[in-house]
Amino acid sequence: MKNRITELFNIQYPIIQAGMIWNSGWRLATAVSNSGGLGLLGAGSMYPEILREHIQKCKKATDKPFGVNVPMLYPDIEKIIDIIIEEGVKIVFTSAGNPKTYTSKLKAKGITVVHVVSSVKFALKAQEAGVDAIVAEGFEAGGHNGREETTTFTLIPMVKEQLDIPLIAAGGIATGRGMLAAMVLGADGVQVGSRFVASEEASSHSAFKQMVIDAKEGDTQLTLKELAPVRMLKNKFFESVMQLYTTGPTKEDLINHLGRARAKKGMFEGDLEEGELEIGQIAGLIHDIKPAAQILNDMIEEFQIAKKEVANF
Structure with a gap:
């Protein structure tokens, strides 16, 4: 080609x-x-x-x-x-x-x-x-x-x-x-x-790869737009972000909740509950x-x- x-x-x-x-x-x-x-x-x-x-x-x-x-x-x-x-x-x-x-x-x-x-x-x-x-x-x-x-x-x-x-x-x-x-x-x-x-x-961690291939339509969503919009798999961390939004959080609240190395924890270390699991709708x-x-x-x-x-x- x-x-x-x-x-x-x-x-x-x-x-x-x-x-x-x-x-x-x-x-x-x-x-x-x-x-x-x-x-x-x-x-x-x-x-x-x-x-x-x-x-x-x-x-x-x-x-x-x-x-x-x-x-x-x-x-x-x-x-x-x-x-x-x-x-x-x-x-x-x-x-x-x-x-x-x-x-x-x-x-x-x-x-x-x-x-x-x-x-x-x-x-x-x-x-x-x-x-x-x-x-x-x-x-x-x-x-x-x-x-x-x-x-x-x-x-x-x-x-x-x-x-x-x-x-x-x-x-x-x-x-x-x-x-x-x-x-x-x-x-x-x-x-x-x-x-x-x-x-x-x-x-990336094998557990994250497995979660990707197990994902179905609708299992990802874009969030944290106030910081830097990110699409991720819905897991315990994602649900905690959604719960935080119900309280009308400030940008600082979101930053504190996100913490540090959240993506590393999820994708590289394989923490499927507390990690940020970034993947596309596909x-x-x-x-x-x-x-x-x-x-x-x-x-x-x-x-x-x-x-x-x-x-x-």
């Missing part, structure tokens, strides 16, 4: 594995890259030197392109950017911040920069900032989300209508049919998160844990089958 995304990243398939905190370590990133997609390290859950370690392990485990996802709201951001440059990473996805902050610095070092957005407004701002491509992520996505609550299938054609640079669709895409649908609407590629959480190589369509290579191959095979079926309409 050749298009603007495969050419931009020098990959075989226009499938990007999302750089998810506590899920996207070097094993997952290299497995996806070695299978023809683009693997991303999730820097948001890594101290700077841990990120360096994962980058170095990626360089040893694959000769294919891989990248790093950098949420700009996290501390030590300057150190993270410096390590990425020092280690010779060629692709960076930025999110949760102003794309103007680091795009010029990264591009001056020959790094391809992609920015994640949730609206047309921010897609155009990122394009103006000089990024090489956009990830437009819909309301269905897991983890931290946009405030606009625009669904993927509404967002993609709206962004496509005004964007000149390559467009990657994200949010609610876990199958080849979903990939085809996103590309019919104007995307040049797709970013896949939740499906790769349920992979053998994901660094979890209801994920039924098994597979090697990342098999996930990617299944998506491409289903994509080709669906493409032929559509041609016969």
